[in-house]
Amino acid sequence: MPMANPFDTLNEPIAQRIITGLAKVSTALRSQAWQGAEAQGLTPTQGQVLTLLQSATGDGMRLSAIAAGLATSPATASDAVSTLVKKGLVTRERATDDRRAIAIRLTDAGLAQAQQAASWPDFLLDAVDTLPPDEQAIFFKGLTAIIRKLQEQNNIPVSKMCVTCHYFAPYAHKDGDRPHHCNLVDAPFGDRDLRLDCPEHLP
């Protein structure tokens, strides 16, 4: 029997410390978003709206979809869109198919700002790249599992992840490296290839 580890009793459980760590990263993301935002004459929220609109189709995006993506109330999202319209970065038109709804689209100026805003979190790149590739892969796999669970618990807006996709066949192959299969592109792939935001996603 191994010697008792004094840290087992001294320390919080590892899950608790992981949460502390994630909260710290979250603080960093928020404060860096402010820095990027102010440089562009925006706010973090406005930047998030623009980023979200980047992945919208030509039909534009509903207000409710934006509110869900931001995890805020529709009222807050509506405010942010109003500000962006005033700034000329976004247009707001009645939707053709449902005339209660609106279609929100990026203008050309908005697209340019959106591309910049999407790179606000890139300050994390250097930090993430301090991890060796195999640890990155495990880290990403863990992150994917956490996000999936959060979606199940309704703590986070649902996103277009492989693991919830119609085309996703988990562990369809014996290959340890690429056990999963995507029936859309008809190819095997591994945990490190999982997507969190696939445009082709079908629930």
Added chain:
Amino acid sequence: MPMANPFDTLNEPIAQRIITGLAKVSTALRSQAWQGAEAQGLTPTQGQVLTLLQSATGDGMRLSAIAAGLATSPATASDAVSTLVKKGLVTRERATDDRRAIAIRLTDAGLAQAQQAASWPDFLLDAVDTLPPDEQAIFFKGLTAIIRKLQEQNNIPVSKMCVTCHYFAPYAHKDGDRPHHCNLVDAPFGDRDLRLDCPEHLP
């Protein structure tokens, strides 16, 4: 040579997808903080201040320390403290040693609220516990490395981590499981025992 992996070209680099994932977790943390906060008649920022004060000594905490912990400007921190004073959760007194400074302390009511606020992120526990222990350990190790790098880059307030501690002797032992040594408690420990907030920390 292995067959080309179509996902290598289709997908963003894994570091980029890790960042996307961390941003999603951050969104969840923010929105859950609102839920917890409103239930207590607070805001997320106020809750963060209370949480921070929990770990302060009897001397209380400086405003500048709170601002640093929140990664906001002193003005914002001062606002939040004022609100908390009005709510009777916090006291603000002149510091005895430096009379420019103030000593901010929790009241009894404040301590009770602080304990609740500290558990706002606990909705993540179930999600983190979906990972097997060994993956949690690697995940935590990666998180620690990322946070350390962010502190070096000044993207995040410095915290009392083992890896920056005077008492920390990394890889002092041959034991693969517990290679590090803490000279304060004079005991070997491993990556899974690393702390992000040690009260005994000495830079």
Added chain:
DNA sequence: AAGTATTATTTAGGAGTACTAATAATTAAG
């Protein structure tokens, strides 16, 4: 010791976030 920095905090001013609740306009359902 006096005068000039520097540091710690507060206030003022302004834009924006965030909530709930109430309202208007459509669409869906019985």
Added chain:
DNA sequence: CTTAATTATTAGTACTCCTAAATAATACTT
């Protein structure tokens, strides 16, 4: 075809967040 549900906006309130300027106390310099 009328009631119910959905989509978005507005009103009202509290607070966040910034910069810049003001106040006060300590530290450094000559």
